[in-house]
Amino acid sequence: MVGIIVASHGSFAAGILQSCQMIVGEQENIKACTLMPSDGPEDIRRQMEEAIASFDDPSQVLFLVDLWGGTPFNQANGLIAGHEDTWAIVSGLNLPMLIEACGSRFTSESAQEIATIVIDTAIDGVKVKPETLAPKAKAPAAAPVAAAPQGAIPEGTVIGDGKIKYVLARIDTRLLHGQVATAWTKTVQPNRIIAVSDNVAHDDLRKQMIEQAAPPGVKAHVVPIDKMIQVDKDTRFGNTKALILFETPQDALRAIKGGVSIKKLNLGSMAHTPGKAVVSKAVAMDQKDIETIEELISLGVEFDVRKVPGDSPASIKDMLKKAKQELAK
Structure with a gap:
């Protein structure tokens, strides 16, 4: 199973992991690493190294960090050297991203594949109400004209074996x-x-x-x-x-x-x-x-x-x- 390190400035990583496990249940091979005000870069690096050593499969590690370019990211980036083919880092940590990462481990054994999946989920998790406040989406490219009218499937049509x-x-x-x-x-x-x-x-x-x-x-x-x-x-x-x-x-x-x-x-x-x-x-x-x-x-x-x-x-x-x-x- 892909190991996940959740890393942040302050206790955000520990809190968001707790929130995630309230929703999806207790998770194995996942650790929160926190950089507290009194800590230096070496402290969170040591937490990450200990977390990786505890994983069942340290060859597949996904880092989910709060800020691109922050100390948690920089220490993860230092550790990833030599593992660029199997490890991955994703910044902009939010709860939908973390939930998606945990769920994706049931169907994927690749940290890099999960990284590509969670990006869309993280972005899609940012919504606003009223919807009028949302930024206007770019107009999609014009779709090709259908060769025939697309209507409801006629009753009595058998699709596949006809059984849900x-x-x-x-x-x-x-x-x-x-x-x-x-x-x-x-x-x-x-x-x-x-x-x-x-x-x-x-x-x-x-x-x-x-x-x-x-x-x-x-x-x-x-x-x-x-x-x-x-x-x-x-x-x-x-x-x-x-x-x-x-x-x-x-x-x-x-x-x-x-x-x-x-x-x-x-x-x-x-x-x-x-x-x-x-x-x-x-x-x-x-x-x-x-x-x-x-x-x-x-x-x-x-x-x-x-x-x-x-x-x-x-x-x-x-x-x-x-x-x-x-x-x-």
Whole structure:
């Protein structure tokens, strides 16, 4: 796995790494190196050398630094000598960049390849509201005129094998957020993210927030449960690799009983509300949840209980047992 050094003036590097791990989970082979007011250049260089020595693969190192030309950059630049073919430095450190770098390690073993990926993400993460304050984009070059009108694909058309591919189906109270948009998307590589919720489909603000939270290159949609049942049967989605999200196990059960062909559910989070038993840091259940999950299991659905890909799966049976014990008290 590519080793990552996050380096900055002051404690910025340590803070942004903590923020990143709140979103994508604990990370291995990543270290924060900080240049404090009382430190000299040799101090942060020593931190970097110790970090590199601790990595599983010190032949692949990515430095993410705050300022081009600052002391952290200069010390990284001194260390990179002799490793120009495999190491890389990227300045302008921000949170989207760091999250992208962590997620990219699931699909790339090259520090330099990850460096090229995170640049676009870092730039794309800089946004402004109201949008009228954003700098005007340059007009794109004129596209060639299409030879024929480009319209909707006619109903009944069979694309590919005519069956949508579910690369991940997840139960998560928050639906689309950082852990999903980065770590899971990098791991399962969907071309569509579909949040399936009657509540959110009729809430314009939440719907817009989810659609805007999609990572670069992936479209996000919000649809009601009945619509998802129709989409599952639509042969025009044969080339779709979907990451599908449910707010609750009840929504997942309704979709599956309606014909959505999901055989495995990732249980990410179920928020605690009054009357629910806390069974882990991320999951709380009430009696209805227990009954719903047991019905899903009886239908042959397998459960994969973990927040992020790097976590070890927990036992759904142990969770159900603990929930029953807690609710019986």
